[in-house]
Amino acid sequence: MLNTYSPDHSHTIEFNRSAQNLHLESTLEDLSLFEIQVDINQRGVIVTQLFESDSTIPGVILMDGKKFIGMISQRRFFERMSRPYARELFLGRSLHIFYNFAQTDLLLLSGDTPVVEAAQQAIRRSPHLLYEPIVVKLSSTEYRLLEVQQLLIAQSCIHQLATELLRQKTQAQLIQTEKLATLGQMLAGVSHEIRNPVACILGNLQCLSNYYQDFMGLVETYEQEFPQPSQAIEDYKDEIDFEFTQQDLPEVLDSIKISSERLTHLVNSLRCFSRVDSSKPEKVEINYCLENTLLILKNRFVPGINLIKKYEKVPPIYGYPNQLSQVFLNVISNAIDALEDISQDHPHLAKITIKTEVRECSEIEKQTLKIPSHSPMETRLDYPAEYFDHSSSPNSNCDCQTKPSNHLPCCISIRISDNGPGIPAPVLERIFETFFTTKPPDKGTGLGLSISHEIITEKHRGKLNVISQVGRGTEFEILLPIL
Structure with a gap:
């Protein structure tokens, strides 16, 4: 209970000196505070008696009724009282006089002020x-x-706590990174082991197809030589449903072939994604890199999410294909996560659009991308003219749109957009920060977009833009220079 000190009743000070249960968001209310108030109309001797009775009291709060007046610290009080004639002047008089003489600027903070912020101000x-x-x-x-x-x-204490939490989080991320690195090595080995039996299946499948043709030819020859088969043969043909088998077997062989080829393609994509990039950049086909990434993510595209691809013919660039695949994987995975609720509630509305094109860059973008100034003739010597002719689509399954330009393109644009809930402005400002994530610990590490930003800007001298509107969706644009 708070007591106002007066000469006619006892005064208590409630001060908790026990260990504090601090956390990163602790405020001043969580700390041990001195609770003492003195009426400013009291004589100065009252404060002297109070300080002499307990030297640990840092000061007193001066009140005029319920109105806050100010504060007198013990250190400053005795400093003033040590001056000549000070005790005679102030001890027998109202604290008003001493306070007017000794008052200084004070730091007044609300109880909900964070400890770290208060320390900085202090x-x-x-x-x-x-x-x-x-x-x-x-x-x-x-x-x-x-x-x-x-x-x-x-x-x-809070600094130590933050350091320990960061150490634990960093350690957990290192362990996860090591696990992923080990998984990548295992994946490379497993994909290599899968390739051999798949190659065997594909090779033997061709033999089976040839054998089937031979057997069917033999059956036709028998039917020509013996147009009237015995009853036993007819009964057996009915038992095995020979006509259906004759029609269905080629389709079965074709489905095995298609599935094996898809498995081969998937294994190759996994091998490419898991292998370590060479120290030197190599030629990268952006559309092919995107397709490999989408194949890896195929199982994540639930039926409620519609994927729209708008690929234009873009020139190859020199870069690190696995790192670019990692960027595409991170951005597309985030888009899928953003559409989880929509895909369940409105399965026909969730949509992810991936668009590639070559386009002209603004002067600011050229400076960011560090694109050298080339004359039109020099640039067109670097790449065939067909890469800048958007009259045809490289992928017949894509909804490709073209738009002629009279300006010389100088960068490749990869836009990955979704019509999800969007990203609030405070989150958008921190989206590329390391370890920043709004996902639960089992779903997000806060590293995906920060690593993606580093790969694009530092490794490929590109730019990673993000535009988002709450309630309308998000679009990431990856700009890569054409050199």
């Missing part, structure tokens, strides 16, 4: 005020005092 004070206690306002009539030492100790 140490920014002038040197002669550095060790003055801080006044903490809990309500319009409740004020407390906080020692600077207690504040700095609390800040140190």
Whole structure:
């Protein structure tokens, strides 16, 4: 209970010196605070008696009824009282007189001020005020005092806590990275082991197809030589449903062939994704790289998510294909995550669009992408003219759109957009920060987009843009320079 000190009743100070259960968001209310108020109309001797009775009291709060007036620290009180004739002047008179003479600037903070922020404000004070206690306002009539030492100790504890949490998180990320690296090595080995039996299936499948043709030819020859088969043969043909088998077997062989080829394609994509890029950049076909990534993500495209591909003919670039695949994987995976709720509630509305094109860059983009100035003739010597002719689509299964341009293109644009819930502005500002994520721990690490940004900007001298509107969706645009 808070007591106002007066000469006619006892005074208690409630001060909790037990260990603090601090956390990263702790505020001043969570710290040990001194609770003492003195009526400013009291004589100065009252404060003297109070300080002499307990030297640990950092100061007193001066009140005029329920109105806050100010604060007198013990250090400053005895400093003033040590001057000649000070005790005679102030001890027998109202604290008004002493306060008017000795008052200084005080630091007044609300109780919900974070400890770290309060410590920063405290140490920014002038040197002669550095060790003055801080006044903490809990309500319009409740004020407390906080020692600077207690504040700095609390800040140190929070700093240690943050360091330990960061260490644990970093350690967990390192373990996860190591697991992923090991998984990548295993994946490369497993994909290699899968390739051999698949190649065997494909090779033997051709033999089976040839054998089938031979057997069918033999059956036709028998039917020509013996047009009237015995009853036993007819009965057996009915038993095995020979006519259906004759029609269905080629389709079975074709389905096995298609499935084996798809498996071969998937294994090759996994091998390419898991292998380590060489130290030197190599030629990368962007559309092919996207298709390989989509094949890896095929199982994540639930029936409720519609994928729209709008590929234009783009020239190859020199880069690191596996790192680009990782970027595409991260961005597309985030788009799929954003559409989970929509795909369940409105299965025909969820949509992901992937569009590639060559386009002209603005002057600011050229500076960001570090694109050298080429004359039109020099640039067209680097790539065939067909790459800048959008009259045909490289993929007949894609909804490709073309738009002629009179300007010379200088960058490849890969746009990956979704019509999900969008990203709020505060989150959008931090989207490329390391370890920042809004996903639960079992779904997100906060590394995907930060690594993607580094791969595009540092490894490929490109640019990664993001535009999002809450309720309308998000679009990532990856710009890669054509050199």
